[in-house]
Amino acid sequence: MKLRSLTLTNVRKFGGQTATISGIGDGVTVISEANEFGKSTFFDALYALFFVKYSTAGKEVKSLQPRSGGAVRVQAELETETGRFVIEKSFLAQKRATVSRADNGTLIAQDDEAEKWIAALMDRGLEGPAGLLWVRQGTTALEPAGSAGADKTEKEKLLGARRDLLSSVAGEIDKVTGGRRMDRVLARCREELAKLATASGKAKAHGPWDAEQKEIMALEAREAELDAKCKELSKALSDRKTTEAELKNWGQVAAKEERQAALEQARETHAHALAHADKCTGAKGDFDLKSLQHTNAVKGLNDLLKAADALKKAADAEAKLRSQLQEQDADVAAAKAEEQVAQADLTVALKALQDLRAQRDAAQLAELGRNARDQVARLAQRLEKAEKHREKLEEAQARLAGMAITQEVLDKINRSHGQLQQAKATADAQNVTLSVIYDSAVRISLGGGELSENTPIPVYSKQEIALPGIGRLTVDPGARADEDSGRKAVEKAQAALDIALAAAQVVSLDRAHQAYAARRDAEHQVELAKGVIDTVVPEGLDALRGALAQARATAGDQDSDVSAEPVDLAEMTTALAIADDAAGLARTRYDRNRDNLGRLRETYAQTRAELATAEATLAQAKGVYGDVETFPERRDAAARQVSVCEISLKDAAEVLEGLTANAPDLDTTKADLKRAETVVEQAEKRIRSLQSQLVETNAKIRARAEDGVEEALTETRGQLDMARAREGRYSREVAALNLLVRELEGRRTQAREVYFEPVQRELQPLLSILHEDAALNFNPERLLPDGLARSGQQEDLEELSGGTQEQIAILTRLAFARLFASQGHAMPIILDDALVYSDDDRIVKMFTALHRVAADQQVIVFSCRQMAFAKLGGERPDVTVAPIA
């Protein structure tokens, strides 16, 4: 389809006028006029002609009405493969739509039929691919950018158009995605899936699948509970059966009688055993008595025989002891005599020793007195000598203390003196000197002193010289700067020397040296005195005085006769040792004799005690033995008693043995009786217990039976089976839906990979005009490019410049237009003030792209940029405006 002319009557700024664009060619047609010319009016009117129903009164139509009002009419002449047609619509007033043949004006369709004819021509209008080809002023982007409802709707429409266009033009239906039908089927799958499951595949909360899973859990819990109750009931029934059977056994009469008979038998047997046991006890008592009698008889006989033996032994012992005692008495007497002799010897020896010791002590005392006096004399002599030197020391120290001069002071004086001499020499060298040579004895004086001959005397200041016989001579050196300086230095040195001399308490340097020599002498005296004292009294004077006082006291204590002759102490010591040995021997002998006497006395006393005991034993044995004459008779009688008792004992033993051998086991009969009693008792107890158990079991059975648990369990299991079956169906349904969704999505994705191929095929040559090595990436959801690859670098479309985005958008639309054309539906591409952001270079390339597309279909460009679009070339149609005829 191609547009050949467009006529607007009473449209917007052309109110009361008719505006016509005519002579629109096959390729690029440019309507480039200044602002306010009415380009957008032509664009909007053309848009309304093709896409707005004649009967509508919407804003897109009202916006076309001029202020003066009236019917809005739009007419276009079209050329299609079947001929040229004129379509016309009158909006708002005189609403009408017509399609007629251009050559002869034959009306082909009117009103709604005309709308259908137009829609078919435009391939479903805006919802068809033609909707892509209209690029309105300011909307050169790929799709509306806003999120408002209208923009969303527009987006949906454009998306649908692109999809349908792609699907239809691909020509490879087995590779397409299924289009909107696929979307609806997928949506349906997801809708069904969402009723049952979450995105993660779990049962959706409160959904039917979830409800079945919960039902199963609840039923399983109930089944477990009922199963437990059923088992409890079953066990109770079984228990009752067992209990009743056992109770029946216990309660049988024959069994009872049998237990009772056994008990009676056990009792009788035990009574018999008890009686036999009594007999045995009696026999045993008799045996024990006989045994005791026999024991006593034997004991009596033995006692008599023992008494005889004991009497003989006691008499022998008493005689022996008595003899020993007599011998011991004699031994004691002899030992006592020896002890007395030894005691006398000891007394003599001790006396001799004592005398010798007294003599020795006296001799030693005299010796000590002599020694002490010698010591006092020596110490007094040393002390006297030391005292003398102490006095010298103190004297020298006193002198030294009065001397102010020291080595340091002397050194200072020497230095001051030297400095003074140096200052004077300096001053002298600078000052006037006076010297005299006498020719006669007359002498002149200066300052009261005679002036020596040939001795230069410095004159520092004005001096008056007495010239005897002549008068007075005044010498004045006058005032000079250097002279004053030397004088001051001499004065300063002199002052320093004076101070040093004063500190040494001397008046001159010579006196200072003398004083220092005197000090050295005094110091020497001190050192000498200290040396003598240290030599004579190394321990110190106080120590010597103490030692002397102590020696004097010691000598005073030895109040001995200093006149007595000295004794030989060594000889005396030897004599004393001999005496001491003799005294020791005497004591040893005495001690031995005394000990011997003691032992003998003890032995004697012991023997006496033993004799007393033996006498008592003898007396006792005699008592036991009794009368000597009747002893044989008594002994024979006791022997006969023993024989009698032996016979009685043997008889009793035989009786006891006989009874014991035939005695029933009392413990056994007792145990048997106990057992029989326990059997009866336990039987009664068991019966009571079973009866009680039965009551409890019956109560339990009744309680459970009333609940109808068995029936409830069967019912629950049936419900559980059904719930599981239902859950299984849901589970399988979810699995099937998931599989279906996966399959559909997978197939659509595969299809999409080839989906954009035809678009790319159309787009690439156009894109290469602008960018030689560029390629566009398509978003599979939006079916639009979302990225540009240039020289291997990927760039998001949104990050590109406004100009590039604009160019890509228009190129994409051109590509879709070429697709549309390739299936035999070539539609005009209409651009209203597009390419507003493109620079000069790119806009020329875009013009080239437009011309390339225009080779197959019309391109109509509205623009106010007359200069820029001058390079677009193309045809410039006639535009005429005239009042309505």
Place this chain on the structure above:
Amino acid sequence: MIRFLHSSDLHLGKPFGRFPEDVRGRLKQARHDVIGRLAQSARNGGASVILLAGDTFDAETPAPSVVRQALNEISRANDLKWVIMPGNHDSLAASELWRTILQDKPNNVTLALTPEPLQISTGVFVLPTPCTTRNPGRDLTEDMDQPTSEGALRIGLGHGGITDFSGGEATLSEDGGAAIIPPDRAERSGLDYLALGDWHGQIEVGKRTWFSGSPERDSFKHQKQASANLVSLNGPRALPEVATPTTGQIDWLSLTLDLMPEDDCVGQLNQNLPELTKRRDTIAKIAATGRIGLQDKTKLQQAIAQIEPDFLSLEQDLTHLRMTHDTADLDAIDTAGALRSAGQSLAERSQDPVLSAEEQEIAENALSMLFSFAAENS
């Protein structure tokens, strides 16, 4: 001469847990009501005695209300004498049950709790062999050898599976338990009639040996209408005359459609359905086997969904019905493109021998869904 009604396996109190609560209520009620219908059948047939050959109750410890209401219902039919014998479900091991019944039973009830002859009429003895436990493990009917008075009519009353009298391995035992009763028990023990219980479908084992079947069906197992045996014994050794009045209220319909791709599956379904008026009292199970196309399966599912509300309960099992996928089926999804490609892939998965049966089934279901969803959006 005596005429009596032989029935068994009432299974009062059977819970039917597999069904929704309202269906369970109807089924339970129908079982309770069968007492009245048995009484009416007896009266209609001129019988004065009703012999219940075991499994009157479904469990050893049924709910007290089940027992009490059953006894009350029996007491209402006090013009009839009821002889009740324990079966394997309500064996003597259910001591509490029988203790309660002994205590509460109306006068027109005689309990056959021991294998001792019961004289129910002059010269007519019932020889009961009550089940001692759920699986006694021995032929209790041996006790039917007990003598009765000369010339008396001897009616055996037993419960349990019967061995196949043809000598084969097949047996008649409802629960698949041990079948021990010999088929010639009636002859061996000189019985005029052997009234058996356990098998829920009525069956004539021999001229004198019958399973009455349950008077109210409880499963799809037996296809015959539920009934009781109205038995007339005209004299010693005379062959019994047996009539089978229907007693059931709820019908159980098990319908299996064996389908081929070219079959009219919906037509086959409708052809086998009961009348509309009977469906409210019918529990139906519709299963299908064979192979059909996607579209036919969808139609079948839609048809089943359409009739489901007619029935007391309708259960469908199409898991054994495999689908065939021809080009037309897949074209119905889409003639080409991703939808068609997905359908093709699922169809291949559903028949991929490498995959497990479960995975094949999932793929088949997914394909079926795709078919439905695509049809919605065609």
